[in-house]
Amino acid sequence: MSQLPTLYGLVATTHFLLPKLPCVMSPYIALMLWELVLVSSFVWPDHLEVICTAARYDVTVWNRSTSKCDPLISEGAKRGESPEQTAAACDVTFAMLADPAGAMEVACGPQGAVKGLSAGKGYVDVSTVDDETSKAIAEAVRKTGAEFLEAPVSGSKKPAVDGTLIFLTAGDKPLFERASPMLDVMGKSKFYLGEVGNGAAMKLVVNMVMGSMMASFSEGLLLGAKTGLDPKTIIEVIGQGAISAPMFAMKGPSMVEGQYPTAFPLKHQQKDLRLAVELADKVGQPTPIAAAVNDLYAQAKSNGLGDEDFSAIIEALKVNVNA
Numbered sequence: 001m002s003q004l005p006t007l008y009g010l011v012a013t014t015h016f017l018l019p020k021l022p023c024v025m026s027p028y029i030a031l032m033l034w035e036l037v038l039v040s041s042f043v044w045p046d047h048l049e050v051i052c053t054a055a056r057y058d059v060t061v062w063n064r065s066t067s068k069c070d071p072l073i074s075e076g077a078k079r080g081e082s083p084e085q086t087a088a089a090c091d092v093t094f095a096m097l098a099d100p101a102g103a104m105e106v107a108c109g110p111q112g113a114v115k116g117l118s119a120g121k122g123y124v125d126v127s128t129v130d131d132e133t134s135k136a137i138a139e140a141v142r143k144t145g146a147e148f149l150e151a152p153v154s155g156s157k158k159p160a161v162d163g164t165l166i167f168l169t170a171g172d173k174p175l176f177e178r179a180s181p182m183l184d185v186m187g188k189s190k191f192y193l194g195e196v197g198n199g200a201a202m203k204l205v206v207n208m209v210m211g212s213m214m215a216s217f218s219e220g221l222l223l224g225a226k227t228g229l230d231p232k233t234i235i236e237v238i239g240q241g242a243i244s245a246p247m248f249a250m251k252g253p254s255m256v257e258g259q260y261p262t263a264f265p266l267k268h269q270q271k272d273l274r275l276a277v278e279l280a281d282k283v284g285q286p287t288p289i290a291a292a293v294n295d296l297y298a299q300a301k302s303n304g305l306g307d308e309d310f311s312a313i314i315e316a317l318k319v320n321v322n323a
């Protein structure tokens, strides 16, 4: 068993990486079940299979707000004292941070993971950041002799719980291969996109489209409602046509009720739109729709909606311009 790789969930978060137990079995929890016997009768059969066949890793976790690690510790994970100590203790370190500043701080800060890395180790950054940040972290990691993989994910809380995330990876191919069994526990698919920066760019393109779709969907629901249409019927009609999307079907009903249970926080959607617009500017690609949508999300964030789900963008459009 000592030959098994260790895995480090560097940052565990309430929104994303810490689904509530014992109702569901998170793939992140699954990863820590190295040689532990599953006792929860709430575990879905599919997860049981995944855990038995793939998820036998020894996990050490660290999070800035340490209490967020407690549920994982109580399931058998070890507590890391700092990013540095945790990376030093593990073969492969996964990082999941809010934004570029957080990703840099945890990788390269005074007690950053880079200080605990050395040849033979790997650092996988799963955060959604811009390509420049990813490249800076890659350079710092590689200077230690360790390997780097960027691996932002498409998919939110439920796919994380179900182990059906989509990994958009780029960087050191040997680390991609070494980390693949771990990615397969957490995800349903993975793309290897070549040079560092390509994974970040792919993620920003996807989230730029997603943010615009959600804003447009919100406008449609509100316009329809103002003309007297039933929003539930609008969702049904959209769901049967060429523009049907799982996102509309999943979020639409709760949006109609004015409920926005957070899976993907609005503040992070705005961060991704901002980064996408900056990337577009850098490469000289006009993105006027994304720029306008970014302004709308920024306004929603400054109006206190940042911690709501990004579908709360509909609230920013609930104004009566004829009043």
Ligand SMILES: NC(=O)C1=CN([C@@H]2O[C@H](COP(=O)(O)OP(=O)(O)OC[C@H]3O[C@@H](n4cnc5c(N)ncnc54)[C@H](OP(=O)(O)O)[C@@H]3O)[C@@H](O)[C@H]2O)C=CC1
Pocket: 011, 012, 013, 014, 015, 016, 017, 063, 064, 065, 066, 068, 096, 097, 098, 099, 101, 102, 103, 105, 106, 126, 127, 128, 129, 153, 154, 155, 156, 157, 263, 264, 265, 268
């Ligand atoms: N939620 C989702 O559905 C998805 C999110 N993502 C991306 O994943 C990342 C995480 O998202 P999510 O979990 O929702 O975000 P949260 O805001 O819930 O969590 C952010 C995490 O980053 C930590 N953090 C922030 N700044 C620092 C810092 N300077 N030093 C140390 N730790 C820091 C926070 O620590 P603390 O707990 O102490 O505040 C927390 O653990 C983001 O990049 C997001 O865009 C990607 C796909 C889907």
Ligand SMILES: O=CCCC(=O)O
Pocket: 128, 153, 154, 155, 156, 207, 264
């Ligand atoms: O970055 C967040 C993505 C959310 C999703 O793909 O549903």
